[in-house]
Amino acid sequence: MSPIKTCVLGVGLSGLTFHVPFLLALPELFELYAVLERNPKSPGGKVKERFGVDVKIHKSFEDVLKDEAIELVIVGTPNATHYGFVKGSLEAGKHVLVDKPAVPSSAEASELGALANSKGLVLYAYQNRRWDSDFLALRRLLSEPRSSPASLGDIVEFESHFDRYRNDLKNSWKKEDQPGAGQVYDLGAHLIDQVVVLFGRPASVTGFIANVRGLGNQNVDDSFTIILQYPANKSQKLSLTVILRAHILSVRSPQLRYIVRGSKGTFVKYGLDVQEDQLKIMPDPKGIFTQSFGREPDEISGTIDTIDSNGIVKQQPWPTLEKGAYVELFRNLAAAIRTGAETAVNWEEVIAQLEIIELAHASSKEGRTINLTPSA
Structure with missing residues (x-):
């Protein structure tokens, strides 16, 4: 080709x-x-x-x-x-x-x-963060069979964060009151996309969206909490609550990334994928093929707390074995263009993500939970 x-x-x-x-x-x-x-x-x-x-x-x-x-x-x-x-x-x-x-x-x-x-x-x-190292590790955990000692059982609550601390207003187009502005469109697009990949389309959306610092244009949000509800069904025996959050005044290092609660255990993860920071300073693009690229530090690996057959809670590490792999998006893109391969990021999922963003804004403005219509 x-x-x-x-x-x-x-x-x-x-x-x-x-x-x-x-x-x-x-x-x-x-x-x-x-x-x-x-x-x-x-x-x-x-x-x-x-x-x-x-x-x-x-x-x-x-x-x-x-x-x-x-x-x-x-x-x-x-x-x-x-x-x-x-x-x-x-x-x-x-x-x-x-x-x-x-x-x-x-x-x-x-x-x-x-x-x-x-x-x-x-x-x-x-949607490059489908190839974040910790998200790949999380997907591996959620695919564990129920008989596995690491299984979380039925997932009942999924909490995902992109918190940070920034108490100033940088001169950026992202702060201007234009279509697609604000943190929900910026960081929320990543969080929502990951949830749609894992769990599909939710039944309802509740949004709490604000400019908490009072800086810049007040119509441009800098923080949000979005709650998505998934009712119990054939594949999901228990109802699922998803909490997505990005707060601009979060003093924490490393920041919380995931808390996933299941009927048999809980997964907790701090810290972010390292690819963005590495790419910003990489002198040679071939550096993406080195052993260190996309490899997160061991100290921010996740942990699992599970209950054994005797009712005793045990904690074990869930190391991020996977390397972050944004390069796979480009390989898939090339295959889709040259050979007609299926795209890893389905456009219908993108539409659903944007519908959720729109409803989150409407929910926050109106102060109510809004049901999401089923897909056609």
Whole structure:
């Protein structure tokens, strides 16, 4: 297969950290052919400055659309611009990988999904945290057979956090009152996506969303708690409550990541996947293939408390054996484009994620729990 000629829209944190390194590290799958950089401050632009690689620089989106060599467009621009860039790229016959949140509304996501299908194009959401090391370790734990000493039994409560401490307001587009702004769209998109992967579509949504610091535009949230309810059914014998939280004034190191309670045990995990921090300072994209990349420190591995046959609570480690593997998203993307392989991130899941975000905002504003209609 010939490498997929790719153009990255946006060479800020997203482009230079989450996309360009993987494109350069996988030359057999991708060719970093061009970037959209409206005002490059050097002849080679930011990619040349950071990685020493020459790429074609387009200074307008219109030039990107006219460039027939481009097969794949990666959208790593501010959230409010996603819809226009994705739609324009699809209409020009180009595959698209778009950062989360894919677009600000579920209606827009449905429209773009239908457009991609009508043109036979791949539309892929960059939900990279499905390949976080601790999430992979958690999925392994939840797949343990009930006879296993590590089994948590029936899951009754799932708590997932992206807390942090930031008591200042950085000059960022994420703080502007635009479509897709705020922490629910930013960090919540990751938390909700992981839950949809694990448990599917919830029955109801309750949101508590606020700007707790009182900084910047008061319509732009900086913290949230979202509660999702899953009733008991054939596959889930007991009802399940999901609590998703991101608080901006959480003084803790390391921060809490997961608490998962089951009928037989509880899993607790602190600390975050290390890939983002490693990618920010990585001088050579091939570093993603080293043994240390994506490998979390042993000291933040999770623990399990379970009850044995004598009713005694025992604690055991649940080490994160898995390496974080954002690279697998790009391998799957290439396979979807070149061979028609199934995408690991299903677009219907993306639509469900956005519906939950919308209902969480409505719930918080109206002060009530809102039922989620079943999928068609």
